[in-house]
């Protein structure tokens with residue numbers, strides 16, 4: 001049979017297909033998505049789940065004049081394939097390849113850059129309002145998942161759109177899944193289907209209640225209670241959205257193309273805000289992903305025939321995430337005050353074992369980073385020791401909660417920031433490049449970063465012993481394979497560790513970059529350049545006296561961090577030297593003042609000079625310059 005997908009290079013060509021050809025196109029889209037994600041890794045289940053929706057949207061609406069906004073954007077692979085990007089699709093998520101998320105600079109069909117969740121309704125509303133102001137005759141559609149709907153920002157936008165009575169279409173893609181099973185009262189409410197059972201019960205109970213009415217003196221409280229319960233079971237998701245001022249359609253089978261197209265056509269005619277609620281299956285059409293949607297939410301390369309991920313080499317060290325998760329379980333065994341919190345990332349943050357060992361002390365709050373932090377503040381205010389594990393990039397959302405609700409009151413909340421630094425293929429939306437800068441600006445907060453897994457354990461234990469807020473950040477990926485002793489020794493607050501002594505220059509590094517600095521120093525030692533290497537361990541407070549003493553005798557200081565240079569660790573060191581009037585040449589190595597694209601972590605480090613080889617090259621030049629100065633003098 002002739003393949004259809006290669007013939008569709010634009011939404012216009014999709015519109016020209018016969019309706020009967022669409023199921024075949026859906027199959028081909030799924031095959032292409034599975035093949036590419038199996039090779040490159042990526043977000044599989046969500047994209048497979050919206051194949052029919054994507055076809056229907058591009059048949060009914062006219063992108064790019066009409067604007068389609070994808071929430072998070074991890075489900076937009078079929079959209080990319082139908083909007084002229086088939087040729088580049090094999091480069092998905094690779095260095096200089098197609099982004100895994102919608103990107104305005106990639107295509108006119110990608111109308112809003114995204115990667116963090118729950119922004120689609122706000123952005124769509126802005127675009128719809130702008131369209132009115134500009135007199136544009138276009139239609140705006142936001143597609144948001146049930147997981148992303150749990151974030152406050154989505155409700156802020158619904159509230160505003162309903163108030164404005166703004167013409168726009170919001171599609172709620174309900175697969176009852178976030179990364180893992182969706183959680184929360186809203187999710188339970190949404191999944192309550194209007195079954196015929198509900199109707200029958202409602203009818204029966206109403207009749208019974210009516211029978212009671214002539215008999216004055218019966219149990220009125222009981223009657224009222226039963227009436228309320230009947231009403232509650234009669235409440236539907238539609239009522240919720242209608243309460244927000246939206247016209248509600250659904251729930252609708254999101255894999256039924258005919259129904260989808262018909263309903264979308266009708267929805268597009270309505271003058272005010274419309275919410276179309278569709279039910280889909282995450283991973284649809286690829287059995288391993290249907291069976292295990294959490295595993296196939298975001299996955300590395302795998303065998304497309306079996307869905308199996310290649311086993312890691314036997315000697316592969318555990319990831320920082322795994323060490324964090326396991327250590328928290330151990331620490332919680334002897335400290336009943338420990339409570340763990342995740343914002344819809346139990347797997348990603350390594351908290352799954354904790355949730356299984358201590359279900360009563362574990363909270364998945366949904367995609368609600370701001371709430372997670374203030375919830376932790378509440379727990380801490382009553383004497384508990386909450387540990388909030390959030391990816392560095394998503395913690396950006398909760399800056400004010402960290403500042404206002406935790407640090408202002410000096411509450412003992414531990415902030416565990418996973419994915420600190422460059423994360424790789426997810427790219428600029430997800431790099432944890434800013435945390436050291438924004439956290440170090442907050443009073444009372446201790447900020448640290450470990451150089452290896454054992455140092456992470458030490459910081460974890462230390463954080464729980466401090467009577468105030470404490471943040472540590474650690475990178476994505478494997479640890480160094482360092483030995484993890486039985487007994488974890490805490491660290492003195494603000495204490496650095498001198499790993500190497502040498503008169504020719506001083507490297508002060510933090511977190512993941514300590515290993516690179518050490519490797520550079522060791523390489524240079526073989527060439528007769530003898531450097532000191534200090535693991536700062538803390539960004540705040542800095543180990544002031546030791547750093548000053550070492551720097552006073554060094555021909556130069558090089559600071560190294562996997563964080564933006566603006567306001568980061570190197571800046572902190574410079575400020576301190578300046579405050580005491582210490583004059584020493586300081587070279588800062590870190591992430592430059594621009595958004596960093598996707599690629600493997602190794603490619604990114606290399607491109608930014610954040611590895612031992614590049615550091616060694618810079619130091620060689622510096623030392624030669626220094627020698628030239630000396631001989632000239």
Ligand SMILES: Cc1ncc(C[n+]2csc(CCOP(=O)(O)OP(=O)(O)O)c2C)c(N)n1
Pocket residue numbers: 045046049072074075115116117144145146147148149175177178179282297343344345367394397
């Ligand atoms: C602010 C923020 N927090 C967390 C995430 C991580 N994340 C990406 S997708 C996802 C689940 C989204 O669920 P849903 O919107 O229902 O989409 P589905 O994957 O089910 O299609 C989460 C938690 C994120 N991208 N942004």
Ligand SMILES: CC(=O)[C@@H](O)[C@H](O)COP(=O)(O)O
Pocket residue numbers: 043072074115297298348419423426476
């Ligand atoms: C889309 C999204 O935000 C998450 O799925 C994220 O991509 C997970 O990243 P990790 O693969 O680092 O857990």
Ligand SMILES: [Mg+2]
Pocket residue numbers: 145146147148173174175176177178
């Ligand atoms: Mg979902």
